[in-house]
Amino acid sequence: MNRRELMLTFGALGLSGLAPTAFAQTDLKSAARDAWIFGLPLIEMATTRARQMKQGLPPNFFAGGRALSDHTARVVTTPNNDTLYLSAWLDLTNGPVTLTVPETGDRYWSVAIMDMFTNNNAVLGSRTIGGAGGTFTLCGPGQPSTGPNPVRVATPHAWALARVLVDGPEEVPQVQQLLRGFKVSGKAGKPPGAYAERGADPVAYFASVRDLMASDPATALDLRLLRRTAGLLGEGQIAPADMAAVAAGVAEAKSLIKVGFGGQESIKGWRYPRANLGDYGQDYVYRAAVALAGLGALPTAEAMYMRPDGEKDGVFHGDGLYRFSLPADVPLDGFWSLSMYEATPDGQFFFTDNPLKRYAIGDRSKGLKRRKDGGVDVWIGRTDPGGERTANWLPAPKAGPWMVTWRAYLPRPALINGEWRLSPITRA
Structure with missing residues (x-):
């Protein structure tokens, strides 16, 4: 639909031509x-599309996967440090686009297909189709599909964001080789303005x-x-x-979208995602809040993102030591991680530089110390807590406000429906 067609649509609905006095x-x-x-x-x-295309990413092409995200990654807010990312900006204006996924075996992977309003139109991955790979036909509005495994996309342009699990830096070369099998092909229209x-x-x-x-x-x-x-x-x-x-x-x-992260429910010191995360319907405030602070969020069936209440405006400001405790058994079929971010004045979050080059701690972290009961205590603060606690230390920024996000991939029903809850972060 071009600008003229849009205005004709507005006119038919009585939306156009309003005078200033109205x-x-x-x-x-x-x-x-x-x-x-x-x-x-x-x-x-x-x-985000403009920034990535400025870096040389053409439409209908996967790029990325060079390294795990660190403090230098400043294109997309609130990245994870658990997976390698591939990003493709889709242009379906000239017809359907083909997505090819390689065989991934038991390794976690997902490709989220998001329309330009940030709704997840589909999530292809370990949970939905398994690890055998395949070819999929991404179809824009009203387009007939002549290819295999059609996937309907709600807008003529879209974002395909792939995540593939990496169990530590030593696995990066192996996963990079796997990423070469993820491909998008299709003729693009004119470049976006x-x-x-x-x-x-x-x-x-x-x-x-x-x-x-x-x-x-x-x-x-x-x-x-x-x-x-x-x-x-x-x-x-x-x-x-x-x-x-x-x-x-x-x-x-x-102010509305920054306060309370769009009105997420707070329970025992943590803000839990709404059931409509990633497919927002008419929940415009929540959709905007997630676009600002967590662009590209997956739906809760795929992953859950929890943020603590913090000390003021959803972030922490203290210089002391904090403790986050988890039991031995967490109700999920994937993995969990706790990521550290510095907060920007405009409400976005990015990894922070630190002496350990550690941006997250999770159940797969090398050298993680567990309690006698199998649970984990994560120590959070600006300075090294020392001794055995260093192994479980998540460094906060040297100065300024900070925020953490707990991610649970492939959560089980007890986590999704609220039967199981996180314990609050406390001062040590």
């Missing part, structure tokens, strides 16, 4: 808040959201919001007299 008759501040939140996943996806980023002024931001929706339209489920925000996401122009109200709405939107 803003005075609506709650412009709340409309600006909701429009900014609605558009953020599109903006974050476009920004330049779009505003999240920090842009409201006029540029909303113009980019409109342009992105021209390439990757919203669905009928979004019509109610689109009608309410038509003056910003349709053809309406922001009058100078209305800029203050729009700016106030945008500021409220930014």
Whole structure:
């Protein structure tokens, strides 16, 4: 759908052609808040795509897998240090694209196919199809499939993000060889344009959201919001007299998605993902919050991501030593890890440099010390706790706020439905 077709669609719905004076008759501040939140996943996806393509990644091509993510990885927020990543930005405008997966055996792997609104349209992997590999046909909206194993994608552009488990740095060469068998092929259309980023002024931001929706339209489920925000996401122009109200709405939107990570439930000091993680429906606030702080998150059946409440605004600030304890038996069929991140002022998270070059601790960590009962105590802090505790030390940044994320891959029902809960992180 091009820009003209999008505007015709808006016109048919009564969304286009709103005069500037129409803003005075609506709650412009709340409309600006909701429009900014609605558009953020599109903006974050476009920004990430632009950064990776600037590094030489063409559309319909897998790239990455050079090394486990470390403190230098600054393209995608909240990466893991457990898997090698492959990334492909899909262009289905000229027809379906073919995805080839090699035989992976018992090794954990997944390829998440996300539309431009960050919904996981499909997750192919160990859980869903096993380790035999295969060929899959990724089809855009309305496209017939003439290839094997069709997978329907909700927008003409999409993101394929592959994860393959690495059990320590010594396995990286072996897994890199396996990654060469992951392939995407298909003819791409014209290169994507330049779009505003999240920090842009409201006029540029909303113009980019409109342009992105021209390439990757919203669905009928979004019509109610689109009608309410038509003056910003349709053809309406922001009058100078209305800029203050729009700016106030945008500021409220930014605060809303940062506080409480989109309203995730907090239990015993941890924030648990909602059941709709990775397939958000009309939960626009949660979708935007995840796009900001955890872009590319998998659905809970594949992985669960838990964040502690922290000490203020969802992060920690202390200089002392903290303890995180786990029992011997954790209800999952995959693996777990606890990752350390430094928090940026705009609400994103990246690995932090440290003397051990240790960015996560998990059940596969070499030299991990266990208690007599088989459980694990992880020691978290800016300085080495010394002695036997060093083996289980997760270094925090030398200064500034920090956050940890606990990941559980292939969680069992007891973890998904809340029968089993994490213990809080405490000061040692």
